[in-house]
Amino acid sequence: MTQFHTLRWRVYSLPPQRTRTTCPRTKYNNMTDIEERQSLLGNVNGESEAEEPGKQMSAISDPTRLLHRIVVLIFMCFLGFGELSVIYVVIFAAGALLNRFWLMEVGRFVFGIGGESLSVAQNTYAVNWFKGKELNLVFGLQLSMARLGSTVNMNIMGWVYSRVADLIGSKGPSTLGTALMIGTVFTCFFSLVCALVLGYLDRRAERILKKEQGKTGEVIKLTDVKDFPLSLWLIFIICVGYYVAIFPFIGLGQVFFIEKFNFSPAEARAINSVVYIISAPASPILGFLVDKTGRNVIWVMCAVVTTLAAHMMLAFTFWNPWIAMSLLGVSYSLLACALWPMVAFVVPDHQLGTAYGFMQSIQNLGLALISMAAGAILDNRGYLFLEVFFCACICISLIAVVVLYLVDFLQGKDEGAVDVTFGLDFRVL
Numbered sequence: 001m002t003q004f005h006t007l008r009w010r011v012y013s014l015p016p017q018r019t020r021t022t023c024p025r026t027k028y029n030n031m032t033d034i035e036e037r038q039s040l041l042g043n044v045n046g047e048s049e050a051e052e053p054g055k056q057m058s059a060i061s062d063p064t065r066l067l068h069r070i071v072v073l074i075f076m077c078f079l080g081f082g083e084l085s086v087i088y089v090v091i092f093a094a095g096a097l098l099n100r101f102w103l104m105e106v107g108r109f110v111f112g113i114g115g116e117s118l119s120v121a122q123n124t125y126a127v128n129w130f131k132g133k134e135l136n137l138v139f140g141l142q143l144s145m146a147r148l149g150s151t152v153n154m155n156i157m158g159w160v161y162s163r164v165a166d167l168i169g170s171k172g173p174s175t176l177g178t179a180l181m182i183g184t185v186f187t188c189f190f191s192l193v194c195a196l197v198l199g200y201l202d203r204r205a206e207r208i209l210k211k212e213q214g215k216t217g218e219v220i221k222l223t224d225v226k227d228f229p230l231s232l233w234l235i236f237i238i239c240v241g242y243y244v245a246i247f248p249f250i251g252l253g254q255v256f257f258i259e260k261f262n263f264s265p266a267e268a269r270a271i272n273s274v275v276y277i278i279s280a281p282a283s284p285i286l287g288f289l290v291d292k293t294g295r296n297v298i299w300v301m302c303a304v305v306t307t308l309a310a311h312m313m314l315a316f317t318f319w320n321p322w323i324a325m326s327l328l329g330v331s332y333s334l335l336a337c338a339l340w341p342m343v344a345f346v347v348p349d350h351q352l353g354t355a356y357g358f359m360q361s362i363q364n365l366g367l368a369l370i371s372m373a374a375g376a377i378l379d380n381r382g383y384l385f386l387e388v389f390f391c392a393c394i395c396i397s398l399i400a401v402v403v404l405y406l407v408d409f410l411q412g413k414d415e416g417a418v419d420v421t422f423g424l425d426f427r428v429l
């Protein structure tokens with residue numbers, strides 16, 4: 001049975017409640033079946049080059065086959081592995097080497113531009129290759145690899161620094177700069193190779209599957225933003241409201257655990273890193289679960305509620321904080337693999353990059369402002385206020401998820417869905 005037949009089986013043979021309209025019910029959902037076939041899993045007519053006489057391809061080189069998509073996935077994941085493990089780009093390393101702090105700041109600025117763009121590309125590739133299939137799992141795997149990259153970086157960079165110090169015979173800025181340069185060259189080069197291979201495989205798949213023919217002719221415009229559906233704006237609000245209570249909290253976490261729970265710096269570091277440590281193995285598992293069950297909105301709601309509970313525990317109780325932080329680790333992993341794929345179901349393919357770019361811009365704007373606000377709150381009001389502030393941010397996110405649920409529910413009714421109790425099923429099938 002070819003991949004296309006498997007696909008047909010998936011589309012047409014599922015039980016009725018699973019084939020019901022997906023959500024949010026925008027005009028694009030009517031295109032689901034077409035998109036599914038036009039995706040890199042097969043072309044509009046269900047033909048692939050592998051099916052053409054005399055053009056049999058092996059499983060590993062056929063873009064319609066799982067094995068080939070696994071190869072693509074490996075490069076997709078390692079793209080982020082390199083990107084996130086290079087906390088230091090070349091400019092940053094040069095700043096350290098020359099002992100110029102401002103240059104290091106410029107490096108961080110450039111890193112922000114490059115790293116986030118790479119993340120937009122990574123998300124868009126993931127949707128292109130895996131929409132309607134294992135998309136939540138793929139986002140979970142990407143996150144897992146990024147976390148693994150950070151962990152490898154943290155463990156290896158100290159060793160590289162010591163080796164360079166041994167070689168140079170001192171521990172000054174030049175030692176730090178050289179160590180950073182070495183790390184940067186290796187990881188950036190690695191990421192670059194992955195990006196080039198991925199670009200080639202994507203082009204190749206487009207050519208083989210004649211994707212050009214299936215294109216609607218619509219072009220990418222920045223003004224697309226004004227046509228974004230309400231559901232997408234709600235997803236943006238969920239994203240920014242949620243992430244501002246995660247990344248800045250982890251940034252200030254060490255001080256929090258030292259002040260509130262009298263932890264030693266080493267203990268505080270350990271508990272603070274548990275969210276990312278949990279997310280490495282948990283994200284793919286949870287992504288798989290979301291793929292199997294669908295209903296991304298419900299999962300996002302669970303993640304937001306659990307995160308709120310974890311923050312409230314940290315704010316108002318003296319219970320062992322390992323419980324709250326572990327809960328935070330699991331809920332963050334769940335959100336990361338259920339939220340980001342939803343974008344693909346509310347905008348057409350040609351607007352995906354713009355939508356992801358916009359989502360990350362808003363996320364980063366929120367992060368920049370809230371990080372400053374959080375620091376000021378901690379300095380002036382203490383950790384309790386800070387925690388209450390984070391809880392308020394998550395409540396905004398929670399309101400947005402509930403509104404998203406209702407929007408879907410009402411749109412489902414408008415469109416005459418037979419049974420809305422199964423609404424909020426973002427699965428394409």
Ligand SMILES: NCCCC[C@H](NC(=O)[C@@H](N)CCCCN)C(=O)O
Nearest residue numbers: 119122123139142143336340360363
């Ligand atoms: N590509 C996988 C889904 C995105 C996960 C999400 N990524 C972001 O928020 C990006 N803006 C990168 C942030 C890096 C932060 N250190 C995430 O949860 O990391």
